[in-house]
Amino acid sequence: MPGRASLAGGARLPTAIGVSMNSKFASLEVPVDSPRQMILIHPVTRQPLTDEKGKVAYIELYSTDSEICRRYFRERDRRRTLPNGNIRPTTPEQTEAESVQVLVALTTGWYLVGMDGTHIDVPFNAQNATDLYAATSMAWIRVQVNEFVTEIANFAKASSLN
8 A cells, every 4th residue: 555654574554543453453452432430549548538428439531542632642732833843842830731631631520529528519620620630739639540541451341351
């Protein structure tokens, strides 16, 4: 096929990264484009946060390997690229804000519970997610979210585990 590079032995490189290999490699796929619930863990007791009725607190998230994450970084890179092809320098504050915004992009919902067991009735939306992830006093949540979204095992189907 013209326009596609070849590897040694004649193997072809894929035309696009992120294209699902629904054929011969299907058994190797992990469904990273489906969000999963991360149970929120108390930062001191290391137990799941639960409300008065025993409902577990969670944040619903996409993987950093998801198309949503790839799209976020492509758009960010386009914003950073100057017309001459150079990359616009960023400040530490911009980098910090971007680290929050990628988590906002990966978040699809939540059920939040305070450390005292009280349900936090704050609807999920981008502004509320930004407020949650940007607060220095809640960095423990951001740490848990970062660890969850970067661990591929959190997105594997139970049936794919040997």
